[in-house]
Amino acid sequence: MSQSIELVEVGMRDGFQSIHSIIPTGSKIAIMEALYAAGIRRFEATSFVNPAAVPQLADAVEIMRAASTFAGLDAQALVPTARQAERALTAGVRHIAFVFSVSPAHNQSNVRRSPTESIDELGRIIAASPAHIRLRINVATAFDCPYLGRVSMDNTLACVERVIELAPHAEIALCDTTGRVTPDHVGQLFQRAQERFPGVRWAFHAHDTYGFGIANVHAAWMNGIKAFDASIAGLGGCPFAPGATGNVASEDVVWLFNSMGIRTGIEVDPLLVVARDLAALPDAVTGGRIREAMAARCRGPAIQALSPG
Amino acid sequence: MSQSIELVEVGMRDGFQSIHSIIPTGSKIAIMEALYAAGIRRFEATSFVNPAAVPQLADAVEIMRAASTFAGLDAQALVPTARQAERALTAGVRHIAFVFSVSPAHNQSNVRRSPTESIDELGRIIAASPAHIRLRINVATAFDCPYLGRVSMDNTLACVERVIELAPHAEIALCDTTGRVTPDHVGQLFQRAQERFPGVRWAFHAHDTYGFGIANVHAAWMNGIKAFDASIAGLGGCPFAPGATGNVASEDVVWLFNSMGIRTGIEVDPLLVVARDLAALPDAVTGGRIREAMAARCRGPAIQALSPG
Numbered sequence: 001m002s003q004s005i006e007l008v009e010v011g012m013r014d015g016f017q018s019i020h021s022i023i024p025t026g027s028k029i030a031i032m033e034a035l036y037a038a039g040i041r042r043f044e045a046t047s048f049v050n051p052a053a054v055p056q057l058a059d060a061v062e063i064m065r066a067a068s069t070f071a072g073l074d075a076q077a078l079v080p081t082a083r084q085a086e087r088a089l090t091a092g093v094r095h096i097a098f099v100f101s102v103s104p105a106h107n108q109s110n111v112r113r114s115p116t117e118s119i120d121e122l123g124r125i126i127a128a129s130p131a132h133i134r135l136r137i138n139v140a141t142a143f144d145c146p147y148l149g150r151v152s153m154d155n156t157l158a159c160v161e162r163v164i165e166l167a168p169h170a171e172i173a174l175c176d177t178t179g180r181v182t183p184d185h186v187g188q189l190f191q192r193a194q195e196r197f198p199g200v201r202w203a204f205h206a207h208d209t210y211g212f213g214i215a216n217v218h219a220a221w222m223n224g225i226k227a228f229d230a231s232i233a234g235l236g237g238c239p240f241a242p243g244a245t246g247n248v249a250s251e252d253v254v255w256l257f258n259s260m261g262i263r264t265g266i267e268v269d270p271l272l273v274v275a276r277d278l279a280a281l282p283d284a285v286t287g288g289r290i291r292e293a294m295a296a297r298c299r300g301p302a303i304q305a306l307s308p309g
Numbered sequence: 310m311s312q313s314i315e316l317v318e319v320g321m322r323d324g325f326q327s328i329h330s331i332i333p334t335g336s337k338i339a340i341m342e343a344l345y346a347a348g349i350r351r352f353e354a355t356s357f358v359n360p361a362a363v364p365q366l367a368d369a370v371e372i373m374r375a376a377s378t379f380a381g382l383d384a385q386a387l388v389p390t391a392r393q394a395e396r397a398l399t400a401g402v403r404h405i406a407f408v409f410s411v412s413p414a415h416n417q418s419n420v421r422r423s424p425t426e427s428i429d430e431l432g433r434i435i436a437a438s439p440a441h442i443r444l445r446i447n448v449a450t451a452f453d454c455p456y457l458g459r460v461s462m463d464n465t466l467a468c469v470e471r472v473i474e475l476a477p478h479a480e481i482a483l484c485d486t487t488g489r490v491t492p493d494h495v496g497q498l499f500q501r502a503q504e505r506f507p508g509v510r511w512a513f514h515a516h517d518t519y520g521f522g523i524a525n526v527h528a529a530w531m532n533g534i535k536a537f538d539a540s541i542a543g544l545g546g547c548p549f550a551p552g553a554t555g556n557v558a559s560e561d562v563v564w565l566f567n568s569m570g571i572r573t574g575i576e577v578d579p580l581l582v583v584a585r586d587l588a589a590l591p592d593a594v595t596g597g598r599i600r601e602a603m604a605a606r607c608r609g610p611a612i613q614a615l616s617p618g
Binding site: 217290 | 488489491492493494517518519520521522523524526527528547550551552553554561564565568569597598599601602603605
């Protein structure tokens with residue numbers, strides 16, 4: 001009867017890639033170790049991209065090698081193209097994450113391809129992957145696009161259908177790229193997706209830019225979703241609003257589910273320790289809410305001001 | 310088919326009372342006017358308390374007089390005791406809000422009475438009130454107590470039952486006093502309350518200290534609640550965690566419902582202008598999430614970092 005969710009820690013990819021000062025590989029592995037010790041068993045650990053474009057992730061091979069030494073750890077590496085997938089597979093990566101956007105404008109800006117070209121690229125990745133390779137597909141702008149606004153559910157589901165035809169066993173993450181999504185929209189799209197494509201494994205990638213991250217995660221959960229991307233300390237920021245927060249924070253998501261009696265396998269306190277260290281990194285844009293509230297000291301009497309006069 | 314909610318702006322009471330520097334009465338009325346212009350039609354405008362204990366609210370009579378000049382404005386004044394209710398009624402207040410805590414420890418700290426003594430006090434207030442006086446009852450620590458932790462639903466419902474016996478026509482607000490409540494708990498308590506006491510008007514008073522305010526408001530809405538307390542700019546802070554945020558922000562709640570196509574009658578943009586002014590007040594502890602995100606400028610390309618290498 002006990003229910004559980006799976007948290008996918010994306011801070012080492014989505015968070016680190018936005019930090020300009022290079023974090024030493026050893027420090028990254030120490031962070032992964034601390035998060036593993038807190039109970040995290042799944043990471044989007046890095047991305048195979050052009051090292052000249054993203055020097056922070058130039059150590060993708062070393063990170064994935066380190067990840068493979070943790071017992072029971074499932075580490076996925078993000079790849080945007082078949083060429084990068086080849087690099088990842090050569091490096092021994094066993095879980096590949098592919099990303100494309102439903103929105104043509106966003107996909108063009110992100111990977112200089114149309115959504116159709118990206119889905120073709122996915123086909124080439126699948127063709128090149130041995131059967132044991134696991135696949136996660138991140139459907140960006142599944143709800144809302146920074147350039148075009150609200151994305152129609154029909155449009156998203158049509159893209160998802162083409163992806164499922166190519167990769168019926170992939171896990172599919174619907175991503176709130178802008179953080180502007182509301183819980184009703186999250187619930188409705190996941191409901192429709194599950195009705196139309198039964199048997200698919202789903203995940204939700206929430207942003208917290210407008211403070212709706214936890215509400216949206218809860219709405220996805222209420223609609224049957226059990227895998228959630230989150231970033232320790234909310235690391236990553238919002239690429240569309242400099243200085244604003246981006247990914248929903250892992251510690252907030254874990255605290256939500258732990259408080260509701262839903263098993264995460266993760267302890268909050270050690271997450272908070274890591275989150276505080278990360279918040280101190282140069283260039284780090286962090287988010288998350290429980291860190292500050294838990295750091296604040298209880299001072300006792302409530303609304304003393306209301307004492308009867 | 311169009312659905313709507315009612316927002317109760319509590320910043321002038323819950324927010325102002327925590328600010329030590331006295332805000333001139335004229336400034337308070339100007340703020341009320343700006344919020345009214347944005348579409349807010351219901352306020353908890355002040356509290357009748359000992360002016361020596363809360364100098365900030367010593368102008369309760371003037372504030373309620375000013376409120377009565379706005380067409381269609383419903384302004385309630387909080388009173389903790391029968392003695393203060395008498396002052397309020399004498400001043401012409403037509404909508405009284407009474408507060409007590411389910412938790413004996415919290416009620417003792419707050420109004421130096423047991424919950425039973427407070428409910429007796431409510432009986433005296435009702436006896437002294439003419440029939441046209443509207444009544445709102447704020448049930449503090451309905452979910453969770455800063456001193457005793459989680460409050461059992463049975464305990465809260467037993468208190469609510471005694472209140473409903475005394476005041477069957479009152480609106481009853483279940484208050485998340487600590488901000489530690491999770492959406493499942495909010496939904497369950499409101500479900501049980503509505504089943505057990507059909508026909509009662511309910512409201513939800515959310516705090517956002519741990520970032521769960523919007524998730525909890527949405528959970529209450531999903532369970533049939535249509536009246537929500539909120540504070541402009543999240544003004545008020547958390548009395549138990551100095552420096553941490555308290556009340557859920559009005560602009561966040563309005564943005565949530567407006568975005569979901571649920572009518573609030575309130576525009577977000579003018580709220581944001583008032584919220585920015587209030588955030589600049591000396592001593593103001595503010596919260597809320599959309600203000601910063603909306604102030605941040607869109608800078609274009611998304612995760613450019615992922616450009617194919």
